[in-house]
Amino acid sequence: xxxxxxxxxxxxxxxxxxxxxxxxxxxxxxxxxxxxxxxxxxxxxxxxxxxxxxxxxxxxxxxxxxxxxxxxxxxxxxxxxxxxxxxxxxxxxxxxxxxxxxxxxxxxxxxxxxxxxxxxxxxxxxxxxxxxxxxxxxxxxxxxxxxxxxxxxxxxxxxxxxxxxxxxxxxxxxxxxxxxxxxxxxxxxxxxxxxxxxxxxxxxxxxxxxxxxxxxxxxxxxxxxxxxxxxxxxxxxxxxxxxxxxxxxxxxxxxxxxxxxxxxxxxxxxxxxxxxxxxxxxxxxxxxxxxxxxxxxxxxxxxxxxxxxxxxxxxxxxxxxxxxxxxxxxxxxxxxxxxxxxxxxxxxxxxxxxxxxxxxxxxxxxxxxxxxxxxxxxxxxxxxxxxxxxxxxxxxxxxxxxxxxxxxxxxxxxxxxxxxxxxxxxxxxxxxxxxxxxxxxxxxxxxxxxxxxxxxxxxxxxxxxxxxxxxxxxxxxxxxxxxxxxxxxxxxxxxxxxxxxxxxxxxxxxxxxxxxxxxxxxxxxxxxxxx
Amino acid sequence: xxxxxxxxxxxxxxxxxxxxxxxxxxxxxxxxxxxxxxxxxxxxxxxxxxxxxxxxxxxxxxxxxxxxxxxxxxxxxxxxxxxxxxxxxxxxxxxxxxxxxxxxxxxxxxxxxxxxxxxxxxxxxxxxxxxxxxxxxxxxxxxxxxxxxxxxxxxxxxxxxxxxxxxxxxxxxxxxxxxxxxxxxxxxxxxxxxxxxxxxxxxxxxxxxxxxxxxxxxxxxxxxxxxxxxxxxxxxxxxxxxxxxxxxxxxxxxxxxxxxxxxxxxxxxxxxxxxxxxxxxxxxxxxxxxxxxxxxxxxxxxxxxxxxxxxxxxxxxx
Numbered sequence: 001x002x003x004x005x006x007x008x009x010x011x012x013x014x015x016x017x018x019x020x021x022x023x024x025x026x027x028x029x030x031x032x033x034x035x036x037x038x039x040x041x042x043x044x045x046x047x048x049x050x051x052x053x054x055x056x057x058x059x060x061x062x063x064x065x066x067x068x069x070x071x072x073x074x075x076x077x078x079x080x081x082x083x084x085x086x087x088x089x090x091x092x093x094x095x096x097x098x099x100x101x102x103x104x105x106x107x108x109x110x111x112x113x114x115x116x117x118x119x120x121x122x123x124x125x126x127x128x129x130x131x132x133x134x135x136x137x138x139x140x141x142x143x144x145x146x147x148x149x150x151x152x153x154x155x156x157x158x159x160x161x162x163x164x165x166x167x168x169x170x171x172x173x174x175x176x177x178x179x180x181x182x183x184x185x186x187x188x189x190x191x192x193x194x195x196x197x198x199x200x201x202x203x204x205x206x207x208x209x210x211x212x213x214x215x216x217x218x219x220x221x222x223x224x225x226x227x228x229x230x231x232x233x234x235x236x237x238x239x240x241x242x243x244x245x246x247x248x249x250x251x252x253x254x255x256x257x258x259x260x261x262x263x264x265x266x267x268x269x270x271x272x273x274x275x276x277x278x279x280x281x282x283x284x285x286x287x288x289x290x291x292x293x294x295x296x297x298x299x300x301x302x303x304x305x306x307x308x309x310x311x312x313x314x315x316x317x318x319x320x321x322x323x324x325x326x327x328x329x330x331x332x333x334x335x336x337x338x339x340x341x342x343x344x345x346x347x348x349x350x351x352x353x354x355x356x357x358x359x360x361x362x363x364x365x366x367x368x369x370x371x372x373x374x375x376x377x378x379x380x381x382x383x384x385x386x387x388x389x390x391x392x393x394x395x396x397x398x399x400x401x402x403x404x405x406x407x408x409x410x411x412x413x414x415x416x417x418x419x420x421x422x423x424x425x426x427x428x429x430x431x432x433x434x435x436x437x438x439x440x441x442x443x444x445x446x447x448x449x450x451x452x453x454x455x456x457x458x459x460x461x462x463x464x465x466x467x468x469x470x471x472x473x474x475x476x477x478x479x480x481x482x483x484x485x486x487x488x489x490x491x492x493x494x495x496x497x498x499x500x501x502x503x504x505x506x507x508x509x510x511x512x513x514x515x516x517x518x519x520x521x522x523x524x525x526x527x528x529x530x531x
Numbered sequence: 532x533x534x535x536x537x538x539x540x541x542x543x544x545x546x547x548x549x550x551x552x553x554x555x556x557x558x559x560x561x562x563x564x565x566x567x568x569x570x571x572x573x574x575x576x577x578x579x580x581x582x583x584x585x586x587x588x589x590x591x592x593x594x595x596x597x598x599x600x601x602x603x604x605x606x607x608x609x610x611x612x613x614x615x616x617x618x619x620x621x622x623x624x625x626x627x628x629x630x631x632x633x634x635x636x637x638x639x640x641x642x643x644x645x646x647x648x649x650x651x652x653x654x655x656x657x658x659x660x661x662x663x664x665x666x667x668x669x670x671x672x673x674x675x676x677x678x679x680x681x682x683x684x685x686x687x688x689x690x691x692x693x694x695x696x697x698x699x700x701x702x703x704x705x706x707x708x709x710x711x712x713x714x715x716x717x718x719x720x721x722x723x724x725x726x727x728x729x730x731x732x733x734x735x736x737x738x739x740x741x742x743x744x745x746x747x748x749x750x751x752x753x754x755x756x757x758x759x760x761x762x763x764x765x766x767x768x769x770x771x772x773x774x775x776x777x778x779x780x781x782x783x784x785x786x787x788x789x790x791x792x793x794x795x796x797x798x799x800x801x802x803x804x805x806x807x808x809x810x811x812x813x814x815x816x817x818x819x820x821x822x823x824x825x826x827x828x829x830x831x832x833x834x835x836x837x838x839x840x841x842x843x844x845x846x847x848x849x
Contacts, residue, residue: 055569247696255683255688259688260691411562415567418564
């Protein structure tokens with residue numbers, strides 16, 4: 001009986017370990033063929049216009065969202081997500097948390113080689129994870145802070161020993177924190193600053209980076225020995241080559257697609273979306289993303305938003321539907337907190353500020369006894385954000401709240417935000433993480449790095465710790481939702497405006513892959529359209 | 532002349548040093564912490580602190596300057612804070628694109644300005660002159676960014692002849708390189724073309740009234756010879772001054788155009804680096820830009836003497 005209970009407990013833990021995603025036991029590369037009707041053809045080159053240049057090719061140093069668009073083509077992680085946001089097997093074919101939740105054992109694929117020809121195995125995992133944890137200045141150290149040691153059990157089995165039970169670990173490993181780099185390729189270059197610029201042949205992903213000219217272009221060539229296959233058992237990837245051109249101006253990116261000079265883009269300005277949808281030579285896809293948009297009040301003592309009633313008054317007075325329509329051109333969705341629709345803990349009925357209520361906002365301000373007037377910091381030279389700020393100002397005026405829009409350099413705003421010395425509100429977005437913990441903990445928990453509002457609520461901290469410590473998904477969901485009720489409504493940490501959208505704009509000359517909520521393109525599923 | 536050049540070259544040193552100090556101080560005084568900017572949405576304080584030490588940003592401003600200038604004098608301009616690329620390498624990598632664009636724009640500007648400016652001076656008040664005057668007015672009035680967008684709208688999007696932006700290296704594909712070059716070159720050339728055209732025209736008109744022109748005509752020379760051999764050379768001095776300054780300003784001039792057309796040159800590098808407070812790169816770009824400007828003014832001064840033998844830097848009339 002005890003044994004049966006233990007097995008059931010382990011099964012429950014395994015099932016819950018990955019944020020609602022039962023681990024797949026099949027090959028991680030397996031996925032639907034590129035598009036419903038199209039039969040994939042091999043060969044071809046596409047030009048992908050990216051919103052910025054990739055600064056670092058070493059996942060250890062990566063700080064920018066754009067990096068991930070390239071990393072997903074050249075590196076493999078232990079786990080990944082499918083197009084619904086469910087965690088799937090990738091380099092790890094399965095993973096099992098221990099009964100006490102203090103370790104997770106991964107079984108690895110044994111048919112993977114890096115682009116430089118070296119074999120991927122458990123030693124490689126240990127070296128990579130330890131490098132991410134121990135290197136000074138590692139951007140991945142925070143994501144792996146729960147990992148105490150990494151133990152090689154055998155060449156295809158590796159065990160992560162944790163400092164304490166940490167249920168979002170597997171979700172954290174979806175992205176850069178478990179991207180595997182060839183030790184041989186890294187050591188051949190020697191200087192980490194050079195490696196991050198020339199990490200050629202260092203990954204094991206479907207494409208190999210063969211050229212990277214700063215601010216000009218990158219060339220990704222097909223990895224002919226990649227392990228992934230499509231649902232019909234055909235080898236992936238289909239394309240021979242991807243030319244990536246960094247173009248910062250969104251109008252120029254869009255024009256490149258329209259003129260046929262590029263075939264793929266994943267960041268289209270909201271104002272261009274109607275044209276993108278109607279253009280006969282293009283295919284536009286969109287789905288809700290994991291990202292959120294928010295206004296950050298400085299809740300530290302001595303600042304106007306130290307009084308939570310003021311924060312709530314602003315939250316009440318804002319008409320999010322109008323902002324979405326007029327400010328974001330209907331790109332994304334109205335939202336109220338950090339838990340996005342693709343997260344397992346999302347509560348579709350959680351709509352605390354569904355309709356703007358300026359009268360209720362007025363009452364709250366009157367309760368404080370002093371009219372509410374504050375600075376709203378907007379990045380100078382950003383007309384889109386200025387439009388949204390002006391809409392917010394107008395909406396708040398109906399509740400007799402005065403928002404004084406101040407345009408400052410983005411760098412200055414970031415500095416004030418990090419120092420917690422801004423006087424009123426700032427705008428901040430977050431690109432989103434696959435587990436709701438990644439969207440919440442560091443933004444809300446007392447003194448965490450992205451808690452720019454200086455928010456602190458003991459009850460919220462307790463609930464957030466609880467959901468981290470349990471692998472029971474229902475318990476996590478309950479704790480996260482309880483916390484969200486507090487940090488959004490009862491004692492608001494920020495004013496959330498909504499969620500972003502994942503976009504994919506492709507030329508009709510290619511068969512577009514499915515779109516993912518993390519906004520990253522899976523080029524291994526893209527192929528040229530039949531002529 | 533040699534003495535003059537040597538003196539001018541020596542004078543460049545304190546000017547360059549002053550430029551480095553001013554830029555260094557201004558950059559540090561400008562708001563925004565470079566590391567916070569690079570960290571973007573992932574600002575891990577532990578990682579940031581480690582990077583601050585690694586890049587020497589934890590040291591005092593004078594210490595940082597002394598360290599930078601000592602290395603710079605040895606040819607080491609440091610590494611970019613943003614990309615980790617050696618600064619010298621990043622400038623050398625982007626210089627060909629900027630030079631290509633700058634030279635193409637300059638050639639376009641000077642060639643058209645010389646031809647049209649001369650024709651409109653010779654045929655003063657003719658329809659061609661009026662058209663050229665109208666063009667110069669529009670050319671100097673249209674800001675680069677507006678003209679660039681207008682060209683993209685018409686020639687890229689509506690007629691679809693040229694790509695709306697980007698770059699293909701000459702060694703990779705000559706035709707693609709030229710296709711990508713045309714719109715930015717026109718955008719960059721237009722304003723200077725208008726100025727040069729106006730300068731050629733007014734300078735020629737002034738020359739036409741000189742005694743030696745009357746003498747040339749009285750000798751029975753053909754009008755073309757009078758204009759080309761006698762008038763144009765003498766009218767070129769003010770034009771050379773302006774064109775010389777335009778050569779020196781290639782890097783600064785290309786900043787906006789490179790941004791509009793995503794042209795991977797030094798101008799774009801400068802903007803990206805200023806936005807990102809990439810101290811070593813901005814310092815180096817400004818230094819290179821200042822040196823190129825000083826060098827071009829020196830070359831212009833030397834050219835004066837060649838164009839007009841009456842000008843001498845030796846203190847005696849030649």
